[in-house]
Amino acid sequence: MMTKLTGQCQCGAVRFSVTGKPVTAFVCHCTQCQRQSGSAFGMAAWLDQAELHLERGQLKEWIRQTPSGKQMACRFCVDCGSRLFHQVLGSSYLSVKPGSLDDPLQFSPVAHIWVASKQAWVDIPPHCLQFEGNPESVGALMQAWQAVH
Template identity: 55%
Template sequence: MVELHGQCQCGQLRYRVTGRVATLFACHCRDCQRQSASAFGMALWLGDYQLTLLRGHTAQWARHTPSGRITDCQFCPQCGSRLFHQNRDTPQFLSIKPGSLDDTAWLRPVAHIWKQSAQPWLPLPADSLHYAGNPDDFADLLAAWQQAPGDCRA
């Protein structure tokens, strides 16, 4: 179990989350590129989690993913920073946008999904899992996290 702290970009929303880190991956789909205003988005999945908002509150909207799933997205209503996702078909996991964490030095994704949309100038690490689109299931991503070196995990 880990305890992680983070906040939105403007600082009006702070959170603490405890749980078991299940996996960390980068998503290169166009939706994640738009949402992050960058080359990719990242997802840190926690199981057995407890989320506490220490300051502020979130707003929420639901979106349809490129793979046809529905994701509930929570964000800061002041600055718009996306903080948490909850896929309706995997409610046992809370997905944190890990760039919002206070400590990001340990973040090393074990997989890259939606590689077919990845920016051509971005080299992807050869020692991680790669998927052209969305994986059929996330079992291999969960297993890869368990096998990652200790310095890659909180």
């Protein structure tokens, strides 16, 4: 099973660790994730916020409105700008960008969301759940994750 997770930003100024286990991991094809990542999609692994520990470094926060009218805090390294964490304000869950982990291999996504704005050349593996936009709840994503972990 999983050992303690650790990760960092691109420059290494920020390091963090995670106790406990993620509750799900998924890919987001929304245009905001495409723009933020400068790539085809974003990835997210959700954790209980109490399980994330900042070991060193300094984060800056930018807040954006989500399509569902919530506010999402987007946190990144003040030195290199690597986006590391997203959190809908008021939620007890926090999203870590799996590519920032020292061992991202265990974060094979179980779902793809906002498939309606997916880039045409991206193929989704058949075992993954798919949602045209935001899933109505994250329950299905958590169940799919539990089934394979």
